[in-house]
Amino acid sequence: MSRRRVPLWPRTIRGQVTFLALVLTTVFLTPLGLAADAVIRSAVAQSLWRETRSVAARTVDAYQEARLRNPIPVPAGSRVLVQVIGPGNHVLAASESAAGLPVLASPPSGLPDRAIDFRTCPAGRRECYHATAILTGSRAEAPVVYAAARTPGLLRGHLIDISIGVQVALLVGLAGWVAAKATGRALGTIDNIKAELAHITASDLSRRVCEPPGDDEISGLARTVNSTLARLEHSVEQQRRFAADASHELRTPIAGLRAQLEDAWLYPEDTDLRSLVQGTLRDTDRIETIITDLLFMARLGSSGPAVQERVDLGRLTAEEIRRCGERVPVAADLQDDVMVHGVPTHLVRVVANLLDNAQRHADRQVTVQVRATRGTAVLSVTNDGDRIPVEDRERVFQRFTRLDEARSRNRGGTGLGLAIARDVAIAHDGTLRVEDCSTGTRFVLRLPVAE
Template sequence: MVYAAEQRPPLLVGHTLEGVLTAFCLVLLGLVGWGTWWLVGRALEPVRQMRAEMAEIAASGLSHRIAVPASGSELNTLIESINRTLDRLEHAREMERRFASDASHELRTPLTGLRTKLELALADPEAEDSALAMRSALKDAERLQAVIDDLLTLARLDAGARPEPRRVDLAELVTGEMEQRPSRHEVLMRLHPGVVVRGDRLQLSRVLTNLLANAERHAAGMIEVNVCQNGDDAVLEVVDNGQGVPEADRERIFQRFTRLDTARSREAGGTGLGLSIAREIATAHGGRLYATDRPRGEGARFVLRLPLSGDVETPPGGTGDAHRLGKPGRARRG
């Protein structure tokens, strides 16, 4: 018996509903996929441009920079960081190129002189005193060895070699160095006792030696060496009464192979690396080395500041002992 009946909707007849739902889902998924692809592509468009510009930089050189878009997106900070990194890389590459050029020139000069002297001596052995020729050749060999030694020192410092630090009394360091080092100028020492730092004694002695050698080349007759405490810093000063260093060149002189008076420095045996090595050692010991004005009169003043050793009680300031060394070397108390 059939009490009531109603005709079934057409969508429910057969597989019509399944087909319609499947087609709708496929269209919807297609629209969602296309929209996602379009949005992601638009969002990654700056990255694609960055990749293209980085490829251009790799092909053309480090002088090119990535353009910063005006949209103010979050990628702007990344692009600016990349550009700053490229600036540092370009600067490092330029410094490396200049250093290689200067080093090859500094090595070629004594080698050329040495070879010329030997060739002349062999060509005409009786033209001049053989001992004189050998002494002249020895000077070139010594200069060549000095350049190589300085280059090796810089290479070790650049590689980050750090020996175990020990307690070093700066006044004792200066006194010991001056007793072994003759000077053609009068040397006045003002040394405060008990100014102790932690570091490598040989490297700190190298800093002092390089500063004294620089002062010897440019002093007019007087060199001062001062050691004192200033706050939490130990201060070592080397002062000369020469022509001084112009303010515009006070950072440039710490660059490698930089000379303000090339002929004079080369004649005196300078390699152009002494101040660079001294600053590298100061930085490795947590300090700094800089050039400044002389307190009175003309001249150069180089200041080395190092952190005081924390395990030593440094006596409060005092005048310290002043010693004056004549030419060369009998000491008398000032």
């Protein structure tokens, strides 16, 4: 039976952040702890050697001036041991605390005429010493003054190492605990957002996640989630209205088609075949037009960005005017070389829808103008029919909206032409609005000029 291996790298973000905090803190504090250990040991040793050096220097001065006494006097409160060692390692004189002690250290070979600081541990003794040795004269056989201070237990054992190690471990643990708590607090907010999102369903998109106070990344995430939910709710609501409107618009021609076919089935002898075919074709054409517009809007909203090219808006408009026929006379004022970036088939659809709408609502004439103004290409289509009230100027761009229901149906409108035109304009970074004019209604399309 194989043993289950424990992964070294934590799987959770909280564990990963805590692990990294522990590693980085250990890497940072370990050299600091070692440096602190070395500094403390050096500081204590230098303090001891300063004291032994001072006592040794005073003893040498006393020896050279022939006023050295035995026992050698030392400053009050000092724990320094002093010995004057002559040739053959004989103790010539010693301080009271060093009386009766063996030689603390052997004279270093080639001892120069200066103080030498060293550490010594005499054989047979448990103590170690921090000592200073100074020659009393220039001759090699001149006596040597040793001043030694017992090495404190702080330097003899591992007390400093253990103390600093414990402090480093505590600091590392504290850093890990802080990282774990901070990460847990942040991730707790994310868990709350996740839990709230899990309870939001397509049937109720009005709920929102709780936004924590502040301007940090978690607050920004919560605001972005709520903004996305708001857009999603709006989109779903539009789809629901669109589905309801589409089913209503399709029901009318389908019902008319069914009624004609049922009459022909029930009363074949009273049915005029020519009229029946004309009526069914008319209803079929209307159904086909509605479905075509619906498919175009669906592709426009769901597909990615189409390949755009340079399009001469004036020439495109002129070709569409020739194609639309002579239902209502069209007066055109088209500026040359008004170039825009766009999808030609989509721009053709915009111009066609605006011309069709204008001709269906005009009394005697439609006026079309294309010009370039301050880096913007402007297409205006004006009809001399009824004006659109100011309060309805935005509503006409909604899907299946008709200000005059019966009149619009009789003129063949599907209620989608202006909605399609505005969607295409927005997709091309442009605008489509109803603007003021002296008579009738004017639709104005604005697009960025191609450079």
